[in-house]
Amino acid sequence: MPNETFREGLEDVVAAESQICFIDGEKGRLIYRGYDIHDLAQNSSFEEVVYLLWHGRLPRKTELAELSAQLSRQRPLPEPVLAAMRNYPRSASPMDVLRSTVSALSMYDPDHADHSREANLRKAVRLVAQLPTVVTSWEYLRQGRDPVAPRDDLSMAGNFLYMLFGKEPGSSHERVFDTALILHADHELNASTFSARVTAATLSDLYSAVTSAIGTLKGPLHGGANEQVMKMLLEIGEVDRAESWVKEALAQKKKIMGFGHRVYRTEDPRAMHLRKMSEEMGREAGELKWFHMSQVVERVVKEEKGLYPNVDFYSASTYYSMGIPVDLYTPIFAVSRIAGWTAHVLEQYENNRLIRPRAEYVGPEPLTYVPLDQR
Numbered sequence: 001m002p003n004e005t006f007r008e009g010l011e012d013v014v015a016a017e018s019q020i021c022f023i024d025g026e027k028g029r030l031i032y033r034g035y036d037i038h039d040l041a042q043n044s045s046f047e048e049v050v051y052l053l054w055h056g057r058l059p060r061k062t063e064l065a066e067l068s069a070q071l072s073r074q075r076p077l078p079e080p081v082l083a084a085m086r087n088y089p090r091s092a093s094p095m096d097v098l099r100s101t102v103s104a105l106s107m108y109d110p111d112h113a114d115h116s117r118e119a120n121l122r123k124a125v126r127l128v129a130q131l132p133t134v135v136t137s138w139e140y141l142r143q144g145r146d147p148v149a150p151r152d153d154l155s156m157a158g159n160f161l162y163m164l165f166g167k168e169p170g171s172s173h174e175r176v177f178d179t180a181l182i183l184h185a186d187h188e189l190n191a192s193t194f195s196a197r198v199t200a201a202t203l204s205d206l207y208s209a210v211t212s213a214i215g216t217l218k219g220p221l222h223g224g225a226n227e228q229v230m231k232m233l234l235e236i237g238e239v240d241r242a243e244s245w246v247k248e249a250l251a252q253k254k255k256i257m258g259f260g261h262r263v264y265r266t267e268d269p270r271a272m273h274l275r276k277m278s279e280e281m282g283r284e285a286g287e288l289k290w291f292h293m294s295q296v297v298e299r300v301v302k303e304e305k306g307l308y309p310n311v312d313f314y315s316a317s318t319y320y321s322m323g324i325p326v327d328l329y330t331p332i333f334a335v336s337r338i339a340g341w342t343a344h345v346l347e348q349y350e351n352n353r354l355i356r357p358r359a360e361y362v363g364p365e366p367l368t369y370v371p372l373d374q375r
Contacts, residue, residue, distance in 0.1 A: 010357070015189060015194070015355065015357075016189065016197065016348075016355075017351075018188070018189075018344070018347060019033065019056060019347070020032070020033060020053060020186060020188075020340070020343050020344060020347060021033075021186045021187060021188040021340070022188070023187070023188050023263050023264070025261075025263040025264045025265050025266075026265050026266070027266070028264055028265075028266040028267050028268065028269050029269060030187070030269045030270065032049065032052060032053060032185070032186060033052050033053065033056055033057070035052065035058075037182075037183065037269055037270060038269065038273075040052075040182055041179050041182050041183060041270075041273050044058075044182060045155065045178055045182075046155070046156050046157060046178050046181040046182055046185070046336070046339075047064060047067060047068050047071065047155065047156060048064060049181075049182050049185050049339060050067065050071075050128055050185070050339045051063065051064060051067050053185065053186055053339050053340055053342075053343035054121065054124065054339075054342070054343050054346065067125075068155075070125050070129075071125060071128060071129045071156065072129070072150075072152035072153075072159075073129075073152065074125055074126045074129035074130060075129045075130065075132070075133050075150035075152070075159065076133065076149065076150060077105075077130055077133050077134065077137065078105070078108040080108060081101060081104050081105055081108060082137065082147075084101075084104055085097065085101060085134075085137060085138065085141055086141060088100075088138075088141070090141075090142040090143075090144070092142070093327060094135060094138055094139075094327050094328055094330075094331045095214065095217075095218040095224075095330055095331055095334075096218075097134070097138045098131070098134055098135060098138075098214055098331050098334060099211055099214040099215055099218070101134045102127070102131070102134070102207060102210055102211050102214060103207065103208075103211045105126070105127075105130060105207065106205065106207030106208070109123055109126060109207070111123055112205070112207075115203075115205065115349075117346065117349070117350075120206050120345070120346060120349065121346070123206050123207070123342075124206065124342035124346070127206075127207075127210060127338050127342060128156075128338050128339060128342070131331075131334060131335045131338050132150075132156065132159065132160040132163065132335050133147075133150055133163065135160075135164075135328060135331040135332065135334075135335060136148065136160065136163035136164045137163075139164060139325065139328065147163070148162065148163045148164075148166050149163075150162075150163055154168070155174065155178065156178070156181065157169075157174050157175075157177040157178035157181055158174045158178075160177065160335065161173060161174060161177055161322075164324070164328075165323070172280065172281075172284060173281075173284075173322060176277045176280065176281060176318065176322070177322070179273060179277065180274070180277065180315060180318065180319075180332075180336070181335070181336040182336075183270040183273055183274065183311060183336075184270075184311065184315075184332075184333055184336035184337055185336050185337065185339045185340050186337070186339065186340025186343065186344075187311075187337075187340065188263075190222070191216050191217075191219070191221075191222045192213040192214070192216040192217040192222060192223065192337065192341065193213065193337075193340060193341060193344050194216075195209075195212040195213050195215070195216040196209040196210060196212055196213040196341045196344055196345055196348075197209070197344050197345065197348045197355065198212070198355045199211075199212040199213075200344075200345045200348040200349060200352075201348055201352055201353065201354050201355040202354065203349075203352065206342065206345050209341070209345045210338065210341055210342070210345070213334075213337070213341045214334055217330060217333060217334055217337065218330065220257070223330040223333040223334065223337075224330050225257045225258055225310075225312040226258070226312040226313075226315050226316045226319075226329040226330060226333065227316070227326055227327060227329045227330055228257040228258075229257050229258040229312055229313055229315075229316035229317075230316035230317070230319075230320055230326045230329065231326065232256070232257060232258075232297075233290055233293055233294065233297075233316065233317065233320075234326075236293060236297075238289070238293075239289060239292045239293045239296060242293045242296035242297055242300070243296055243300050246296075246297050246300040246301060246304075247300060247304065250300075250301075250304055250305065256297070256301050256305075256307075257312065257313075258309055258310060258312045258313030258314075258316065259301050259305070259307040259308065259309055259310065259313065260305075260307040260308070260310065261308075261310045264308070264310070266308060267308040267309070268308065268309065268310040268311055270310075270311040271308070271309045271310060271311060271313060271314055274311065274313075274314035274315050274318055275294075275309075275314045277314070277318045278290070278291045278294060278314045278317040278318040278321065279291045281317075281318050281321035281322050282317065282321045284321070285321045285322075285323075287321065290317040290320055290321060291317055291321070293317075294313065294314060294316075294317050297313075298313070315329070316329065319332070
């Protein structure tokens with residue numbers, strides 16, 4: 001007999017109590033530890049948000065300075081890990097590189113065998129600090145070039161852009177990228193965060209949990225959607241082709257990436273910030289085509305399907321206007337979401353219970369075994 005509590009894809013099933021993030025899908029609200037995402041995006045920094053997610057409150061000035069110093073010190077990769085990356089095939093995707101390198105980093109973490117909260121916080125600092133270095137180092141290594149070493153006098157956002165482009169970013173680029181990191185930092189029990197918590201619930205280590213999360217984020221229905229959005233825009237090519245292209249794609253029942261959300265029933269609150277950022281970065285680059293094309297796609301999808309853009313849609317054109325390679329979009333998502341992943345893993349450890357859902361069996365009724373020579 002079917003289970004009346006069954007929800008395909010676990011939709012709307014509450015799997016954990018959490019103090020980290022709240023989403024009001026009907027009103028389009030996103031809250032980190034009690035703070036509205038709009039307030040944080042307009043006034044905070046990514047470093048502040050990291051502290052907030054880990055500790056449940058905004059840092060004092062001295063606490064923020066200490067966290068920033070810790071993150072700065074931990075940015076360089078262990079030499080054996082960098083050496084291993086030099087031997088990866090240059091055709092490897094950045095997400096495969098990120099997943100494998102995070103796994104390798106665990107073996108060189110001095111706190112690897114210590115599972116106390118204090119040690120796990122130190123691991124979390126290293127992961128937040130080193131993921132940007134992994135992503136930017138691979139961009140150089142796959143071109144046969146030496147990576148740009150991290151600096152200890154720049155913000156997380158500023159240092160990432162410095163390592164990626166080899167020069168200090170302008171203030172507008174640093175601010176926009178910092179805001180993007182804030183917007184992507186956490187989103188309750190999304191697929192990758194749930195993967196991290198499932199792994200942590202077995203009392204596996206923090207690196208294993210994050211590796212699980214990265215593997216989940218890679219999928220085009222999760223973090224990989226932003227790359228697919230930009231590939232779509234590049235295929236459309238010109239603003240005057242956008243409307244007909246989208247209508248034809250919808251007529252063929254093709255999925256338009258970057259629209260709709262499992263939780264939100266109205267506009268994703270993060271999308272409105274990224275829409276403004278897309279226009280700002282396009283204007284600064286002297287090329288508003290991608291922003292205008294995105295506006296047309298948004299209008300047509302809203303008219304035809306009643307769907308709103310999610311966080312992935314305008315992040316694509318924002319990053320493209322900044323000159324960021326398309327296949328780095330999902331790794332950048334991880335560079336931000338590592339803050340939320342680690343916060344959730346820490347919370348899981350504090351009140352752990354093995355996560356073990358059931359499946360609704362729809363297979364054949366009991367069968368009688370038939371000997372091999374009678375089949």
